Amino acid sequence: MYKITFSRQADKALRRMPRNIATNIAKKIRQLAINPKKMKNVKRLTNHHGYRLRIGDWRVVYTINENEVLIHVVKIKSRGEVYK
Numbered sequence: 001m002y003k004i005t006f007s008r009q010a011d012k013a014l015r016r017m018p019r020n021i022a023t024n025i026a027k028k029i030r031q032l033a034i035n036p037k038k039m040k041n042v043k044r045l046t047n048h049h050g051y052r053l054r055i056g057d058w059r060v061v062y063t064i065n066e067n068e069v070l071i072h073v074v075k076i077k078s079r080g081e082v083y084k
Contacts (some may be wrong), residue, residue, distance in 0.1 A: 001033055001034055002032075002069050002070060003071070004030075004032075004033050004070075004071050004072075004073065006028060007037055007072070007073065007074050010074060010076045011074060011076060012077055013077060014026070018021060021056075021058065022077050025076060026061070028055050028073040029053075029060065029071075029073065029074040030037070032071060033055060035072060036064055036071060041055070049063060050062055050063040050064075050074060052082070057078055058077070058078055059077060059079055060073060060076050061073075061074045061075040061076075063075055
């Protein structure tokens with residue numbers, strides 16, 4: 001199981017969004033920690049060294065560090081804002 005860390009920006013975004021959406025996103029991130037390679041709705045980013053997880057209209061951008069067995073969540077934003 002991977003350890004999950006959040007950037008300050010991602011943590012703040014998760015705390016400010018509506019509770020039902022934040023709960024759903026947190027549940028998907030916990031599932032991601034179990035096996036990040038087999039998760040649905042995950043794509044490798046082309047202009048970034050990380051991945052993105054699609055959860056409805058929200059996107060979670062993260063990186064995986066295999067050496068430390070760590071997933072670092074970089075951004076959590078809506079679909080229109082995440083890639084800017």
